[in-house]
Amino acid sequence: MKDLSRFIRLKKLELIVFGIFVLLLIFSKNLGIDYKYLLYICLISCFIFLTYMVLSYNNYKNTKEKLLDWINDPSKNPPEFIKNSEVYDLLNKEFSEKVELSNDYSKKIEDFKDYMTMWTHQIKTPLFSLNLILDDYPIDIHQAKAEIFEIEEYMQTLLSYFRLESKTTDYVFENLSLDEIIRTSIKKYSKVFILRKNKINFKETNVKITTDKKWFGFLLDQIFSNANKYTKNGEISIFLKESELVIKDTGIGIRKEDLNRVFEKSYTGYNGRIYQKSTGLGLNMVKTICEKLTIDVYIKSEVNIGTEVILDLKRALN
Known part of the structure; x- marks a missing residue:
């Protein structure tokens, strides 16, 4: 029903013109034209117009399906009616930008996974060292603080990495x-x-x-x-x-x-x-x-x- 409603809105002008044509035929009997002749013309016109509308509606649906199919998968060949048009160029540009953003996002995700894997592995070293220091007696305070400093550095680097990747990083x-x-x-x-x-x-x-x-x-x-x-x-x-x-x-x-x-x-x-x-x-x-x-x-x-x-x-x- 939505398709039919949209189609009717698109064909609004043709419907109005045809409606005026039918009204003119009806009023033509006042000019002395034979009523049967007018009825014949009206029926033929309605049949031709209805056939035109049905064919147009089918063409509209097929065109829409082809267009949607291409939009959902731009890797397919575009419909012939849209090639070499401004719409095609705009949609193709949007698709290229979308693919670029998607690839960039995927790369960032992979980079983040790699970094987090490495970061998790590396932060274990100062944590393990700190645990050993705390088990000793007397505790080597200076070495313990050095390990804590290294852990803090890893944390600060991670936070700074997030900030740099963010588009909202503020520079004063x-x-x-x-x-x-x-x-x-x-x-x-x-x-x-x-x-x-x-x-x-x-x-x-x-x-x-x-x-x-x-x-x-x-x-x-x-x-x-x-x-x-x-x-x-x-x-x-x-x-x-x-x-x-x-x-x-x-x-x-x-x-x-x-x-x-x-x-x-x-x-x-x-x-x-x-x-x-x-x-x-x-x-x-x-x-x-x-x-x-x-x-x-x-x-x-x-x-x-x-x-x-x-x-x-x-x-x-x-």
């Missing part, structure tokens, strides 16, 4: 002291630097930058965490070279074949496979945050020499 840009942000991150990691016996060499920059304090601090945290993770009995230097903030360590370095892929999501490279403490998301998140903060980031490294993470701040410097 302010005029801030670069040295103050750096000192905050150094202080946060001071105990783990000491445990790894790493010396911090920080040369004050005495500059201000326009950035988001929370997210810039987080990307520094990720860089310091990586530098400390792959450096022992070494030195981590932080200094400004023209418009570039350099974080340089004397750690194990990164192999040449891995350098071009270190910012890829879930890519851990040779070091990640050997040390098994890498999620492959830290540097990817650094890259993402840098893009949001209009900062260019580069990495230089040599195996057994060390690594330099370079943040080009020319668009953020005041």
Whole structure:
């Protein structure tokens, strides 16, 4: 009934025109035209018009079914009547965007599953270590705090990952002291630097930058965490070279074949496979945050020499 109702609305003009035609025929008898002749014309006209309406209705239903069939499965060939039309181009564009969004969503789900699997596996290590420490007597407070700090870092990274993936992430840009942000991150990691016996060499920059304090601090945290993770009995230097903030360590370095892929999501490279403490998301998140903060980031490294993470701040410097 809905189809018939829609069809009648579509054919409203034809129905009105035919109705006027019939009325004119009826009034034509006043002009002296033979009544039987008018009745004959009226019957023939009604038959032709009814046949036209039935055929049109069947064509309408077939067209609708073909169109719906194609819309429900755009991979099929479109109906001939819609090819090379603006409607087809618009629907095809919508379908392509829908497929792209669907693929993007599926990839994010797979990435999230992979990350959560790795994250769950890795957080077991500090939890297990903490459990062993608590079983000992006397308890090594410093080591216990170090394990708790590592657990907190895993939690913070997970929360930041969620925020970065969200479309509603807010960035508040302010005029801030670069040295103050750096000192905050150094202080946060001071105990783990000491445990790894790493010396911090920080040369004050005495500059201000326009950035988001929370997210810039987080990307520094990720860089310091990586530098400390792959450096022992070494030195981590932080200094400004023209418009570039350099974080340089004397750690194990990164192999040449891995350098071009270190910012890829879930890519851990040779070091990640050997040390098994890498999620492959830290540097990817650094890259993402840098893009949001209009900062260019580069990495230089040599195996057994060390690594330099370079943040080009020319668009953020005041």
